[in-house]
Amino acid sequence: MSALDTQHVRAATPGDIEELIRLRSYLLEDAPSMGLPYAVTSPHQSASWREAYRDWLGKHLRGDGSISVVVVPGEGRLRACATAVVDQRAPSPACLSGRAGWVQSVVTDPRDRGCGLGSAVLEHLTAWLRARGVDEVVLQTTPAAADFYRRAGFLATGEDLLFKTLDTAGKAF
Template sequence: MDHTFLTVRPATVADLASLVELRAHLLDGTAASYSSKTPEHSARWRAAYRTWLSSRLNESDCVQIFAAEHRESGQVLGCATAIIDQRAPAPGCLNGLSGWVQSVVVAPQWRNRGIARQLMQHLLRWFANRGVGSVVLQSTEAAGTLYQALGFAVSDERLLIRQETFA
C-alpha cells in the first residue's frame, strides 16, 4: 500500500484539537460501555483529555502520542497513544515495564489505508526502544485482525472494570 501521502510523528500541543476530535470517534455516541451518553459527559471528558494531553505532550517519559499527518494538507488523519506502566516483575516481563496502547483511531474517511498499522508500528518501536517487552491493548472486534497481524494474541484473562462515577 502506498503511504507516501503520510508522515507519522510525535504529536505536539498544536495537534490538541485534532487529537480530541479523533478520540471523540471512540468516546462519543457509540454503543460501547465507555462511551459518553450525554452532551455533558462529552464536554467533561473532552476538557479532562485536553488537560491530560497538555501535561503529557513532549513532557513525559512514559507517554508517547503519535499523529499520522497528511504530507500535503498537514491534516492529522489518525493518532495512537502509548503508555508505560511500572509493574511488579513477572515471568513474561522481568523488568516490570508494561506497555498500554490506547486510543488508536483514524478519521473515518481515511480508514482502511494502512494508517492504523503505521501508527502501531511506531508505537511498538517506541516501546521496544524503552525495554518494554509486554504490551497490552483493548480492541474493538473490527480492529482485532490488525492487532493479531502485529503479533497480539487474545488473552485468556478476563478484563474486569470497576468505574466510579464522579460528578
C-alpha cells in the same frame, strides 16, 4: 504501508490537541453502539471527557518519557493517532522487568481507513516502547478492531477485562 507514509508518523504537538480530540471522539462517542463501558452517554459526558483530555494532552505532550502520542498529519487535519504509556508493573514470567506498554486510542479518520495508517502508528509506538525497555505491550480492543490487532501480532490472553468506575468527584489528588 509505504515508506513515505511510515515516515510521516510524528510526535503530537500542542497544536494538534483539537484534532486529537476530534479523532478520539470517533472511538468514545461511537462506543454506545458497540456496548462499551467507557462510552459517552450524554452531552455532559462528551464535554467533560473533551476538557479532561485537552488538559491531559497539554500536560503530557511536553514529553516526560513515559507517554507518547503520535499522529499522521494530513492536509489541514490529522489522519490518524495513537497513544502509548509505559507502565511499571510487578514482574511476571512474560515481563521480567515489569515494564509494560499500554497502547490506547489508535484511531484513523474514517476517510482514511484501509490505507495502513493504523499499522503505521502502531509500528511507531511499538518501536518507541521497545527502545524504552518494555517487555510486553497490552491493549484492549473493540470487536471491530480485533482482527487488525491480531494481524499485528497481538494475542488474546483468555482473561476477561473487568471495569469499575470509582467515584472521585470533588476529591483533591
